[in-house]
Amino acid sequence: MKCFYSFDTVEIADSTAVTIGMFDGLHIGHLKVLEGCVSVSKSKSLKTCVITFSNHPADHFTGKRNELLMPMQEKIQAFEGLAIDYLVILPFNSYLVEMPATHFIQDLIIQKLKAKSVVLGYDNHFGKNREGSISYIQTNYASELEAVSIDVAKVDDIIVSSSQIKKYLSEGQVSKAKEMLGHPYAISGTVVHGNQNGRKIGFPTANMSLNADNKFIPQLGVYLVQVEVESGSYYGLTNMGYRPTLNKDEGIHIETHILGFDGDIYGQPISLKFIEKIRSEKRFDSFDELKNQIAADLAWAKLFLAQIHIAS
Numbered sequence: 141m142k143c144f145y146s147f148d149t150v151e152i153a154d155s156t157a158v159t160i161g162m163f164d165g166l167h168i169g170h171l172k173v174l175e176g177c178v179s180v181s182k183s184k185s186l187k188t189c190v191i192t193f194s195n196h197p198a199d200h201f202t203g204k205r206n207e208l209l210m211p212m213q214e215k216i217q218a219f220e221g222l223a224i225d226y227l228v229i230l231p232f233n234s235y236l237v238e239m240p241a242t243h244f245i246q247d248l249i250i251q252k253l254k255a256k257s258v259v260l261g262y263d264n265h266f267g268k269n270r271e272g273s274i275s276y277i278q279t280n281y282a283s284e285l286e287a288v289s290i291d292v293a294k295v296d297d298i299i300v301s302s303s304q305i306k307k308y309l310s311e312g313q314v315s316k317a318k319e320m321l322g323h324p325y326a327i328s329g330t331v332v333h334g335n336q337n338g339r340k341i342g343f344p345t346a347n348m349s350l351n352a353d354n355k356f357i358p359q360l361g362v363y364l365v366q367v368e369v370e371s372g373s374y375y376g377l378t379n380m381g382y383r384p385t386l387n388k389d390e391g392i393h394i395e396t397h398i399l400g401f402d403g404d405i406y407g408q409p410i411s412l413k414f415i416e417k418i419r420s421e422k423r424f425d426s427f428d429e430l431k432n433q434i435a436a437d438l439a440w441a442k443l444f445l446a447q448i449h450i451a452s
Contacts, residue, residue: 141220143227145194150252152226156189157181157257158249160266162302163192165209166218168322169261169293169300176290177259178223187225189253193232200232209302209325211352228253241267241276250284257286295319312359314414324366324413327355327394331369331405334395343434344402345379345395348410357392361420364441367398368411375399375445377437378412381421397434399441416444 144150159177163170174190181188192215196206210218212229219227230236244267249255258277266272277287293300300320308317309325318324327350334347346367360381367376376398382391396412418437424430 141224141227143216143229145229147228147230147248147252150226150228152187152189152252152254154187154225155254155256156226157184157186157259158189158191158253158255159259160191161261161264162197163190163210163215164196164302165305165321166215167209167293167300167302167305167320168295169320171222171322172293173259173261173290174222174224176288180257180259180286180288181225184257186256188223189226189228189255190219190224191228191230191253194229195232197232200234200237205354207306207354207356208352209305209321209356211355213352214328226253238268241272242280243267244272245277245281245285250281255285257288259288259290261290262292306356309356309358312361312417312420314358314363314417317358317414324415325358326411326413327357328409328411329394331408331410333406334393343397343431343438345397346405346410348394348396348412350394358414359417359420360392362418362437364415364418364444365396366413366415367396367401368413369398369401369405370408371401371403371405374401375415375441376412377418377434377441378414379421397438399438 157177157180159173161170161173163174177190178188180186194212196208198206216227249258260274264273274287274289277285298304305317305320305325308314308320314325327348329348329350331346332349334345357380361379363378363380365376365378367374376396378394378396380392380394382393394412396410418440424433
């Protein structure tokens with residue numbers, strides 16, 4: 141897959157099938173669009189080209205930096221596994237917002253990207269005043285450009301969207317988020333040194349520093365997670381919160397007790413896949429109370445995992 145970070149740098153010799161979108165999270169609705177684009181490209185012997193954005197469109201309109209389900213580096217890595225030939229990453233800015241749809245199609249899609257087909261989600265719009273759409277292409281460019289619309293994806297009659305997934309995550313409903321994503325929601329980072337309080341009470345933890353500061357964080361609390369480290373895959377208990385028992389205002393901490401593991405992984409990459417929320421964060425009056433609660437959380441997690449294995 142070849143990446144371009146502006147239309148000025150695009151050099152494509154092959155005819156393409158193009159799709160456009162933020163694709164935050166690459167959920168099952170996004171995959172439906174991308175698979176449709178790949179299918180069209182294969183049937184017509186075209187290369188597959190994706191246009192996406194380096195910042196969330198809402199950033200431009202609100203002036204605030206939105207948290208993402210999948211920051212750019214994660215998204216690039218995900219695209220690399222999807223048979224995409226070209227990825228064009230653009231800043232979503234005033235230039236793009238004010239560009240008339242006809243210029244976007246004629247100058248960029250057709251001339252720059254050499255598109256013969258455009259594959260879009262059912263509600264995808266582009267260009268100034270959101271004028272561009274499947275019907276716009278079909279009406280104005282039918283002789284030059286095939287336009288393919290991909291139907292909506294739903295789970296339990298709810299439309300799959302990044303905003304709905306964020307809603308589920310913000311409520312701690314990580315299993316519902318998984319249904320829409322098609323995989324567990326995950327965060328990744330590097331293991332850093334903590335204050336060793338977990339080890340002092342018999343539950344050593346790996347403290348995580350996130351790879352991206354605009355990564356969307358689920359509702360704070362304690363979760364059962366799948367832990368990926370260099371030595372393998374494990375289950376664990378992750379606490380995300382402000383550590384109220386310690387009475388310290390140090391921001392959000394992400395600490396994971398990895399089941400059956402006690403190796404030295406400082407400085408190593410770590411990934412957490414959220415399986416189920418166990419409880420909300422709470423303040424304990426003593427380390428003994430905290431230790432007892434962690435033991436109870438661990439017992440719950442082991443029972444939950446046993447039930448999963450029986451069901452499978």
